[in-house]
Amino acid sequence: MSEKGTSDYGVISDMHMNKLYGYLIDSSVLYLPFQQQLISNRGASCQLRNTMSELMYFLMRHAERGIVTDDEIIFNVWEKNQLSGTYSRLWQVMQNLKQKLDEVGVENELFIRVRGKGYYLMNDKITPLYTFDKSKSGKESSHVNFSRI
Secondary structure, three states: OOOOEEOOOOOEEOOOOOEEEEEEEOOOEEEEOOOOEEEEOOOOEEEOOHHHHHHHHHHHHOHHHOOEEHHHHHHHHHHHHOOOOOHHHHHHHHHHHHHHHHHOOOOOOOEEEEOOOEEEEOHHHEEEEEEEOOOOOOOOOOOOEEEEO
16 A cells, blocks of 8 residues: 555555544444444444444445445345345345434434435435554554544
8 A cells, every 4th residue: 555545444544544433423423333333422322233234334435426226235235245135125224224323313314215226325414433543653552543534
């Protein structure tokens, strides 16, 4: 990787290797994809099931692209994980995910269904959060800072 480039997470990185930590939703809920968890600033939290978290993480990584098709979602969330995905299963998991988001305080629609095409994530409602190592030695620091890029 060059001094600036794209990491495996699609995150702009510098030589200190910024790493995705999670996403801030509506400035009030933290989504931690690697812990499969939603945490609100009101103290509410919930654990997401594997497929539900994979779905949310996939849509967030592709938020800037616009509409993500049903077929892309089924392939990347289900089939790549050796699971059987269907349109009705996608719809059901999305409904359950919306319910979980509502439980932790995401009141507005985060995902919009585009009939016959797929889903659109309201990109202006999410902010990726990153960790970075400020050490110049190249060794990992035990001190982690968070930033919005």
